[in-house]
Amino acid sequence: MADPGEARVLRAGRGWHHLTIGEKTAVLSLGVTVIGTLVGVLAWQLPKQQAGPLATPPAQTAPALPATPGPTTGVPTDPTTGASTGSRVYLDALNPETGAGYLRPLPRALADAGLTHPVTVACPSNNTGDRARSVSYPLRRRYLDFSVTLRPHFAAPEDRESVVRVTAVVGVKQVDDTMTRQVRGTRSASSASPSQPLTFPVEGADELVLTIECDVPDGHVVLVGAELTRR
Known part of the structure; x- marks a missing residue:
């Protein structure tokens, strides 16, 4: 009767074509899982690197108010008002x-x-x-x-x-x-x-x-x- 440890050593030295169907299925499932994990990580990191720092929005400038006319200091000239005229x-x-x-x-x-x-x-x-x-x-x-x-x-x-x-x-x-x-x-x-x-x-x-x-x-x-x- 062959030693079980020796049987494992013999199987480890075999190529892909010598693996059983169960062993091939296990290897393929592990590869799919690893690839899916790498794709997810890359998809999460890549947009952050491309986006860069957020742009600062331009400052809002308040519309200019119309100038308020100053007080009138001239002498009234209407002779019907009883006010001053010239000097x-x-x-x-x-x-x-x-x-x-x-x-x-x-x-x-x-x-x-x-x-x-x-x-x-x-x-x-x-x-x-x-x-x-x-x-x-x-x-x-x-x-x-x-x-x-x-x-x-x-x-x-x-x-x-x-x-x-x-x-x-x-x-x-x-x-x-x-x-x-x-x-x-x-x-x-x-x-x-x-x-x-x-x-x-x-x-x-x-x-x-x-x-x-x-x-x-x-x-x-x-x-x-x-x-x-x-x-």
Whole structure:
């Protein structure tokens, strides 16, 4: 009887053609398993090597916003607004410091007279304590000259010859906050005879005071084209 160990040695030395069917089947199954494992590993590694590092997406740039226009610093030029025109400032563009209660709308009879930037002041009643009416405006040393023309208005025909007077005073504030005032001009006029322009310097002045006097009450003094010249 042959030794089993010797039989295994003899089978190990045989070629493929000398293997049994069972041995060939086992060898083929092992080869298929190894090949499938290698293919799977290569399929997993190859895409990672080809892909390389992920590309960084381009930065998103916010759309540019339209420029916001800055504040307008020019001087208004519309003569119908009562505002400034060029180097001039009309008196009706300023707020009175005192005497605003004496101001009135332009009389309807003068609405079509073509008066430039009118400022209308009611005549005093001429009763005790109401002989004159003053309206003051802040200047703050910003202006050089002042000019105005008077146009009186009385509703009663018999008062057309009545005279009105305007006295212009400028004030300069002192170091101790007191105000030194100086008369700069006076003009008189009637409805039948309007005044010539009243013009005087206001350079260095802190306020302008216009005082109205009328021979008879129930009238108005219209300050026509009252303007200040800028520095």
